[in-house]
Amino acid sequence: xxxxxxxxxxxxxxxxxxxxxxxxxxxxxxxxxxxxxxxxxxxxxxxxxxxxxxxxxxxxxxxxxxxxxxxxxxxxxxxxxxxxxxxxxxxxxxxxxxxxxxxxxxxxxxxxxxxxxxxxxxxxxxxxxxxxxxxxxxxxxxxxxxxxxxxxxxxxxxxxxxxxxxxxxxxxxxxxxxxxxxxxxxxxxxxxxxxxxxxxxxxxxxxxxxxxxxxxxxxxxxxxxxxxxxxxxxxxxxxxxxxxxxxxxxxxxxxxxxx
Amino acid sequence: xxxxxxxxxxxxxxxxxxxxxxxxxxxxxxxxxxxxxxxxxxxxxxxxxxxxxxxxxxxxxxxxxxxxxxxxxxxxxxxxxxxxxxxxxxxxxxxxxxxxxxxxxxxxxxxxxxxxxxxxxxxxxxxxxxxxxxxxxxxxxxxxxxxxxxxxxxxxxxxxxxxxxxxxxxxxxxxxxxxxxxxxxxxxxxxxxxxxxxxxxxxxxxxxxxxxxxxxxxxxxxxxxxxxxxxxxxxxxxxxxxxxxxxxxxxxxxxxxxxxxxxxxxxxxxxxxxxxxxxxxxxxxxxxxxxxxxxxxxxxxxxxxxxxxxxxxxxxxxxxxxxxxxxxxxxxxxxxxxx
Amino acid sequence: xxxxxxxxxxxxxxxxxxxxxxxxxxxxxxxxxxxxxxxxxxxxxxxxxxxxxxxxxxxxxxxxxxxxxxxxxxxxxxxxxxxxxxxxxxxxxxxxxxxxxxxxxxxxxxxxxxxxxxxxxxxxxxxxxxxxxxxxxxxxxxxxxxxxxxxxxxxxxxxxxxxxxxxxxxxxxxxxxxxxxxxxxxxxxxxxxxxxxxxxxxxxxxxxxxxxxxxxxxxxxxxxxxxxxxxxxxxxxxxxxxxxxxxxxxxxxxxxxxxxxxxxxxxxxxxxxxxxxxxxxxxxxxxxxxxxxxxxxxxxxxxxxxxxxxxxxxxx
Numbered sequence: 001x002x003x004x005x006x007x008x009x010x011x012x013x014x015x016x017x018x019x020x021x022x023x024x025x026x027x028x029x030x031x032x033x034x035x036x037x038x039x040x041x042x043x044x045x046x047x048x049x050x051x052x053x054x055x056x057x058x059x060x061x062x063x064x065x066x067x068x069x070x071x072x073x074x075x076x077x078x079x080x081x082x083x084x085x086x087x088x089x090x091x092x093x094x095x096x097x098x099x100x101x102x103x104x105x106x107x108x109x110x111x112x113x114x115x116x117x118x119x120x121x122x123x124x125x126x127x128x129x130x131x132x133x134x135x136x137x138x139x140x141x142x143x144x145x146x147x148x149x150x151x152x153x154x155x156x157x158x159x160x161x162x163x164x165x166x167x168x169x170x171x172x173x174x175x176x177x178x179x180x181x182x183x184x185x186x187x188x189x190x191x192x193x194x195x196x197x198x199x200x201x202x203x204x205x206x207x208x209x210x211x212x213x214x215x216x217x218x219x220x221x222x223x224x225x226x227x228x229x230x231x232x233x234x235x236x237x238x239x240x241x242x243x244x245x246x247x248x249x250x251x252x253x254x255x256x257x258x259x
Numbered sequence: 260x261x262x263x264x265x266x267x268x269x270x271x272x273x274x275x276x277x278x279x280x281x282x283x284x285x286x287x288x289x290x291x292x293x294x295x296x297x298x299x300x301x302x303x304x305x306x307x308x309x310x311x312x313x314x315x316x317x318x319x320x321x322x323x324x325x326x327x328x329x330x331x332x333x334x335x336x337x338x339x340x341x342x343x344x345x346x347x348x349x350x351x352x353x354x355x356x357x358x359x360x361x362x363x364x365x366x367x368x369x370x371x372x373x374x375x376x377x378x379x380x381x382x383x384x385x386x387x388x389x390x391x392x393x394x395x396x397x398x399x400x401x402x403x404x405x406x407x408x409x410x411x412x413x414x415x416x417x418x419x420x421x422x423x424x425x426x427x428x429x430x431x432x433x434x435x436x437x438x439x440x441x442x443x444x445x446x447x448x449x450x451x452x453x454x455x456x457x458x459x460x461x462x463x464x465x466x467x468x469x470x471x472x473x474x475x476x477x478x479x480x481x482x483x484x485x486x487x488x489x490x491x492x493x494x495x496x497x498x499x500x501x502x503x504x505x506x507x508x509x510x511x512x513x514x515x516x517x518x519x520x521x522x523x524x525x526x527x528x529x530x531x532x533x534x535x536x537x538x539x540x541x542x543x544x545x546x547x548x549x550x551x552x553x554x555x556x557x558x559x560x561x562x563x564x565x566x567x568x569x570x571x572x573x574x575x576x577x578x579x580x581x582x583x584x585x586x587x588x589x590x591x592x593x594x595x596x597x598x
Numbered sequence: 599x600x601x602x603x604x605x606x607x608x609x610x611x612x613x614x615x616x617x618x619x620x621x622x623x624x625x626x627x628x629x630x631x632x633x634x635x636x637x638x639x640x641x642x643x644x645x646x647x648x649x650x651x652x653x654x655x656x657x658x659x660x661x662x663x664x665x666x667x668x669x670x671x672x673x674x675x676x677x678x679x680x681x682x683x684x685x686x687x688x689x690x691x692x693x694x695x696x697x698x699x700x701x702x703x704x705x706x707x708x709x710x711x712x713x714x715x716x717x718x719x720x721x722x723x724x725x726x727x728x729x730x731x732x733x734x735x736x737x738x739x740x741x742x743x744x745x746x747x748x749x750x751x752x753x754x755x756x757x758x759x760x761x762x763x764x765x766x767x768x769x770x771x772x773x774x775x776x777x778x779x780x781x782x783x784x785x786x787x788x789x790x791x792x793x794x795x796x797x798x799x800x801x802x803x804x805x806x807x808x809x810x811x812x813x814x815x816x817x818x819x820x821x822x823x824x825x826x827x828x829x830x831x832x833x834x835x836x837x838x839x840x841x842x843x844x845x846x847x848x849x850x851x852x853x854x855x856x857x858x859x860x861x862x863x864x865x866x867x868x869x870x871x872x873x874x875x876x877x878x879x880x881x882x883x884x885x886x887x888x889x890x891x892x893x894x895x896x897x898x899x900x901x902x903x904x905x906x907x908x909x910x911x912x913x914x
Contacts, residue, residue, distance in 0.1 A: 059778060088784025096782070102775040104839070105768065106903050108913055113768050114783055120765040121790070123797050128765050133911055140913065153908045169783060343694050394891055403634055403693050404890050407830065410636070411886025414827050418880035426872050528823075532705050535698045575709045582702050585695055586687050 010034030016065035034208030091176030323557025332508025351527030354513025380510020621844025632774035640704030643821030645803025666730035677803020685795030837898030
């Protein structure tokens with residue numbers, strides 16, 4: 001296998017099917033995600049976007065088909081054969097759509113948890129906490145400042161804070177492929193701008209970012225490429241302008257007046 | 260916690276099809292009684308050829324009828340309310356003590372005392388629901404904590420009852436039972452009564468869920484996913500009825516266990532693990548699956564006890580077998596669906 | 599020198615220490631990682647029996663204290679391996695499956711202790727263990743053993759305190775509060791559970807070996823679920839998520855009955871044979887129910903991560 005043309009990792013989904021209680025939720029023939037720096041996944045509710053993302057992460061199993069990761073260095077990994085916790089070690093990371101946090105852990109805890117490797121997490125490594133904090137101090141401080149967390153020692157309170165923390169955890173994992181499921185939902189305007197510029201930077205630095213988002217402004221501003229899904233299928237994949245002007249997309253999703 | 264029920268594609272409750280796909284209908288069009296009858300005929304034929312088989316079958320099915328009763332009661336609670344109630348073991352124990360008390364205080368025969376004892380145990384079961392588990396649910400106690408609460412209740416009841424009924428082992432002071440010959444194996448009459456109770460109670464629960472309006476509500480609620488939420492909207496009478504019937508089954512089991520040997524404070528808790536294993540593994544199918552697995556377990560237990568000369572080894576092998584089953588097909592963690 | 603010390607009081611203290619030790623370990627399993635373990639008696643009992651059988655039945659070429667050390671070490675390893683096996687069994691099961699798996703394991707240990715009569719003495723039990731030293735009077739030997747056990751339990755307490763301040767403890771809390779999310783961050787939650795059970799069960803086995811030396815007798819009646827529930831009742835009363843929860847709670851439960859009531863309550867002597875021990879279990883059971891209904895976090899309350907993190911780091 002040769003390396004990907006664009007020097008980024010990409011994900012290829014082939015013949016992937018998933019049904020719940022007999023209803024087909026995802027039925028994707030052949031789709032490549034990550035051939036552009038920032039790619040949008042667009043579609044009406046129930047189009048199967050979130051399910052598809054979860055299938056990529058293998059947090060829900062596929063009924064049929066495969067998901068493979070083609071890394072920038074040319075190696076190929078079949079993600080759909082690996083347990084969910086191994087995605088991260090291959091550089092595939094996802095933020096969650098539903099607000100999800102560790103109830104007892106502080107913001108700093110969450111960040112340290114994300115950066116800790118298994119060598120830190122040994123039950124007998126006495127100075128691990130100090131080493132860990134020293135090793136990642138700069139990075140953690142950077143994100144704390146950048147996103148304006150007021151008290152790193154508090155437990156994330158508001159939904160927005162939890163959402164942001166979720167994104168920060170993903171960023172700390174230094175992903176090669178980053179899947180973001182509605183990253184800006186519930187965030188204040190200024191923070192949304194910060195998140196968008198981080199995504200932009202990541203894309204430029206070689207990470208393949210895939211965004212599911214209902215805020216269309218975010219999609220049009222950020223994405224180099226957009227995949228449109230409806231009823232579990234990929235209907236088209238093109239640049240934002242084409243998608244925006246397509247009659248099917250307008251009819252099925254955007255509605256009149258959006259153009 | 261209630262995966263066994265809510266994850267079944269066909270939404271089968273207590274052996275009743277709530278909503279089935281065409282394939283499932285065609286597979287299940289053979290009535291349960293026909294399968295059961297076929298199995299019984301096959302076993303009877305088989306039993307003619309071997310004394311060991313005959314003894315295993317007859318003793319296993321009759322002596323362990325209380326296990327089936329207890330598992331049925333436990334499973335009813337577990338699958339319809341989602342609660343794994345460890346204190347159910349003490350309902351069994353108290354059923355035994357109630358029966359002893361009735362026979363000794365009123366000079367009733369065992370056959371007279373057994374149903375009232377079961378009803379008392381059912382009432383006790385309802386009381387534990389109202390005083391503890393209902394409060395817990397209202398306070399959103401769930402999962403691990405709820406199980407620990409039921410352990411606490413079990414520990415409390417197991418010891419508190421000794422202040423009421425005494426510390427010592429108690430025996431029924433009823434005349435020795437008649438023995439009835441079944442396929443050349445002598446079976447005490449009360450054991451046949453236990454078998455009859457299993458049959459009657461299974462049929463009653465089955466018919467109840469299928470025919471009555473309460474049963475309809477249970478089915479409607481149980482066929483929805485998220486039974487935990489459903490139990491919140493379930494009318495109180497239905498919940499109380501479930502707890503009562505479960506307690507009744509446990510109490511009857513306790514009385515039959517007791518008359519078979521003796522009544523001790525550990526009567527129920529000694530059976531707890533076996534009941535849990537039967538319910539969790541049998542419950543992979545449905546409520547009647549628990550009955551079948553219970554009967555099979557009873558027969559296997561007797562057969563192995565006859566083979567090894569020790570019921571402890573028989574239990575050991577059964578436990579290991581069930582644990583392996585659990586590893587292979589047990590209740591998996593509801594995983595990843597939110598991530 | 600030790601005239602003030604009643605022989606029964608020594609065993610009361612020893613029992614409290616044992617339950618505190620077990621409670622601390624259960625705290626890591628059920629308080630932090632929220633993995634149900636209702637088979638504590640099995641891991642502890644396995645340690646007790648492996649130690650006892652090796653100590654008594656094997657003809658060791660060397661005497662104490664090496665005989666003790668090697669037997670206790672093997673008991674620790676045996677319980678640790680059992681912990682690994684049980685964790686593998688229940689790692690991907692829900693709480694009901696974990697309950698049955700751990701309870702099943704404890705029952706297996708109890709059945710083996712009862713049936714393997716040639717090794718264990720069966721239901722009648724087996725004697726012959728000794729203190730690995732001899733300092734003269736029995737009371738002195740016992741007192742020193744209590745001191746050694748205090749050091750061990752103190753070390754377990756320090757370990758638990760360290761776990762709260764380590765990335766390992768953070769991982770355990772993450773597994774306990776949101777396992778799927780932890781997995782999406784690349785954590786092998788199964789490996790975390792295996793590691794946790796191997797280490798904590800090993801220490802439970804070591805506590806069992808300590809018990810063997812003190813009571814010098816193996817008896818299946820000592821390894822029943824009551825020991826599990828005593829540890830759990832103490833831990834939950836004190837605070838299941840707190841480092842000191844087991845210490846505080848066990849003092850108020852086991853300490854109350856086995857020290858205060860046993861030695862200082864002016865009660866009729868005949869009550870102590872049956873009424874008090876039975877009431878003890880009933881009270882433990884009631885405590886579990888009432889605490890979980892009305893004060894689920896126990897006497898010490900919630901886990902206080904923000905305060906702890908502020909103390910050990912200076913990110914602000």
